[in-house]
Amino acid sequence: MAKFKIHLLVCGGTGCRASESEALFHNLKATISEKGLENEVQVITTGCFGFCEKGPIVKVMPDNTFYTQVTPADAIEIIEEHVIKGRKVQRLLYENPETKEKVVDSKKMGFYRKQLRIALRNCGFIDPENIDEYIGRDGYMALGKCLTELTPEQVIEIMKKSGLRGRGGGGFPAGLKWEITRASKADQKYVVCNADEGDPGAFMDRSILEGDPHSVIEAMAICGYCIDASKGLVYIRAEYPLAIERLKTAIKQAREYGLLGENVLGTGFSFDIELRYGAGAFVCGEETALIHSMEGLRGEPTVKPPFPSVSGYLGKPTNVNNVETFANVPVIINRGAEWFASIGTEKSRGTKVFALAGKINNVGLIEVPMGITLREVIYEIGGGIKDGKEFKAVQTGGPSGGCLTQRHLDTPIDYDNLIAAGSMMGSGGMIVMDEDDCMVSIAKFYLDFTVEESCGRCAPCRIGNKRLIEILEKICKGEGTMDDLDNLRNLSQVIKDTSLCGLGQTSPNPVLSTMENFYEEYIAHVMDKKCPSGQCKSLLQYIIDAENCVGCTACARNCPVNAIIGERKGVHVIDQAVCIKCGACMEKCKFNAVFIK
């Protein structure tokens, strides 16, 4: 990176690409050649910066200038003003929403201040398609160290000391898993990277693979060395085309550099990686289901034990770890177990990546030390609730997790605290909800997902969840009874206790946790036939206030089903029998005459 004076880093993550960051990249490049600056200014595409809310992002180094919402047309101004004349383009700078001040140095942004980037250390810094940049930031040093200076046992010892726990949801200690797999004797063993990332609304693993694929490759090779495997497999969702491309490129480059393949770095250790594609089934994230899917079968889970570490892919010992778990490994080797273990809480060491989304100002990808509180995440990093609304709940753990509320805002986040609070860490989805979200509907949303994704192998999950959702639907329609609430609870418990795999064992959690924390909302639906947040359509009525209505006819013209009657300049009325409750009238009324009852 030495010879260039200025580096322009353009985010090439999925989110920013969706807002034309590729065209922006090309425009920047073109402008630079036009001005003859090719030897002084370098433009690269990087992985996700995390600040997806305000994408596309362009970062200018070395002065840490952080431009947000940059359009392809802004390229010329950035080059002419910033690069040539040294004047930052004020209108593109990030503005602190509270002080309205422009932030000149990204290190000063609230979004980044409380973050600690270990797994994401390279995302947004390097060009993921160029192995030299990874190597330039100590890449493959850990692999070299393991192969030449440490025995597999020593590496496993470091991993155990570091306290790294699996980031895929279960939180099983990674070092211990490696040790168990090492102890299983077989002629062939496998290292599997779980990149299925099924939690809807989460994109941590994808961003790591898109932004820093080599860190995962390096870690898999280290794992292979430890457990005595010569073959690695990445099970990745077919829905992630960009991550797949970047991974393929990275594997090819690693082979060319002798970091994968026969006789790695001349040490006699051989290891290579292949890709296997998922095909859209959430349950395939579960490790036994994942292994069946890799074998070309239906992705149905099987009873554990035997654990994959003993009998996995093709019946051989298989070490399955999550993408983020792997991404932590090279740093732990390089910087030592003590350093890693000094971060986080006693039982949860290190950091966790979360995909922060929902009703929050700064949607994006964040990495924070374990033990941080929800309040810090939501208000300091997340910038608070969107549109100044009231915070209501935050959902973690996806369809297996639960909702945390106001009461939990000051709980330090770690594996055990989240479980104690009725949710779980999960893979890292964190969805913030405000006063407008109906918690019964949210429970129904997750159940809907589970019912669709249940593999159908065992009855409690296949049939039980279906019954759960039927009851929830009834409640949302205003037809629920108090008996239904009891049934919800009892049935949930039975499903949890008797399902075969983790999917069924956790699927009722969204119901149980919303019932626990928002029981009054369930009661309102059942007893008063009201949805307090006005989300459940069957329970609300759109009404026109005769006092405010001026008879402009805007509502009547916009009603898709002609449910509104009234003369021009006369008061309008909504025919409740015809109304489909789409809310178009309320949106269109300039006089605030439409309200919800």
Next chain:
Amino acid sequence: MASINIKLNQEKVSQLQDICKEFNNDKGELINVLHKAQHLFGYLPAEVQEVIAHELKTSAAHVYGVVTFYSFFTMTPKGEHPISICMGTACYVRGAEKVLDEFKRILKVKVGETTPDGKFSLSCLRCVGACGLAPVVMVGEKVFGRVSPDGVKDIIGEYTK
């Protein structure tokens, strides 16, 4: 099964056979084969499944079992412009359902269906990874962010000109 009655033309059949051969006719590679086959045909009709079963020396029932298990595989052709509404949690809490309802209303189809003229098909998917732009709609490869129910007709309009 040597003489399956195929409506596929011979050229397509041999393309399919080539795909199977690429994976050594190994039935452990079935999912990879299906990915490629769907890429080639756009969907996986019964005839295609039968050819694959034959090539990989497994039963058509097994192939069918796998195809129906995974939501990525489809047995019905998609529309010329496949529309997918993101129903991930981030999009859901930012109003994806209302957007979906509007698509259903304007196109007069349900999720999983194709309009009679074959122009549009409607489906849901879970998280495109662009949650910052929620709610998100994809038409083919193109991503539309921050879609409001009002914006739906404009999106459809872009493809009916």
